[in-house]
Amino acid sequence: MPLQTNDALGRCKDLVLYFLIAAVFSEKLVLEVNAHVAAWHKGMYCINGTTAGVEDEDTNSAVQPLFQLNKTDWWMHHFNGCDQFPPASGDFLELPSNGNFTVELAVNRAFTTLSYNGTRTALYGDGQDHPGLGVTLEGKTDANACITNPNIHTQNETMAAGTIFAISYTSDITQVTEDNLVVFTVLPNTPWQRIATYKVPNLPACPAGGCICAWGWVADNCGEPNMYMQPFRCKVTGKTGNAAVSPGTPPVWCEDNQSKCVAGAKQMVFWNQLEANNVAVSGNDLSGDAKSPTYNSKMGFTSGAQTDIFQTAGTATSTYIPPASAPTSSAIRPCMTASLWTAWALFIPLGLFMAGL
Ligand SMILES: *[C@@H]1O[C@H](CO)[C@@H](O)[C@H](O)[C@H]1NC(C)=O
Ligand SMILES: *[C@@H]1O[C@H](CO)[C@@H](O)[C@H](O)[C@H]1NC(C)=O
Ligand SMILES: *[C@@H]1O[C@H](CO)[C@@H](O)[C@H](O)[C@H]1NC(C)=O
Ligand SMILES: *[C@@H]1O[C@H](CO)[C@@H](O)[C@H](O)[C@H]1NC(C)=O
């Protein structure tokens, strides 16, 4: 994947200038740098921020955590309007069936390839390389403290809780429900560095208008015990599977006894909200910290592609969906040539026919 790399000198110069401007003129910018994490990709909602008609290359709208909100507000990150700003038409997070896809985990769009031609990107999602992060005292106050710079809610890479993507087989974000949004991939020990590559199971094809996906994260303590739910438009590409995804069941805490884990398709973790939580935990985990319902074995999630989420073979029709071969950077957009439009125009009726409509 041709992610852009940088001229280190150019980046440092940019950053010094950036922080000087930030420090002098804007407290907001400083807060943004110190904010939380989102998964960045052109298929995301609120890529330009949440002001209609404005492209904010420094947006952090998608990174805000969700804590003690009503369901209408936490669901799909509605509280700041993120769900009202879909990606540009034709922009999807592509999920190659049985392959992988890459997003950028960052605290602000500025530090991804989606802004400034990628000139402010670095190893970590705050535009810096942090050579000692998780090993030295870099970004923290003492050895066992949580790293606060960048604000990735962990002491080190080993302790990073893991992040997920879930998929719902509808093109209409208002039709997504807890049980039709199923976790299909888990990336352990994230968020950590900026580049994050998730594995995809044998997913069946999406409807012609694509699917709705969501990124999720619950940190293992280290700060406010909040959750993350960030919407995307996505579509499965390549040779797609022939088994539909089962409805999801809420995961349960099973660190102490793996035979209590929920097997098969699981919902995202919804917790510490005012209403509609699907998970409740109390007491301490085996290491003596307050239980946090993280996307890992403590909640019954295995690493990588979730291969146990499917109904029986034959419940979906296997097909081939050509990838758009789009680079991660929005700076280089795929061009819709006449032949691509023709292929698309032919594909929609074919897709409808195969779906039996
Ligand atoms: C949640 O909803 C209730 C009932 O509608 C309302 O009274 C309350 O202010 C809301 N809380 C938040 C944080 O939005
Ligand atoms: C973001 O802003 C740019 C520049 O105005 C525009 O080309 C693009 O379509 C916008 N994207 C979305 C999803 O609104
Ligand atoms: C992702 O898939 C590509 C293409 O199949 C492969 O070359 C690469 O090793 C995979 N990366 C990961 C991290 O699995
Ligand atoms: C990004 O790169 C393109 C092509 O090299 C250039 O035209 C454009 O000015 C650059 N934009 C920024 C913000 O540096």
Ligand SMILES: *[C@@H]1O[C@H](CO)[C@@H](O)[C@H](O)[C@H]1NC(C)=O
């Ligand atoms: C990571 O942090 C945890 C908690 O502070 C600590 O117990 C563990 O030894 C650390 N691991 C590494 C590899 O530094």
Ligand SMILES: *[C@@H]1O[C@H](CO)[C@@H](O)[C@H](O)[C@H]1NC(C)=O
């Ligand atoms: C583990 O959980 C299973 C299923 O709930 C239960 O039958 C079993 O007794 C538990 N084992 C222990 C050691 O608690």
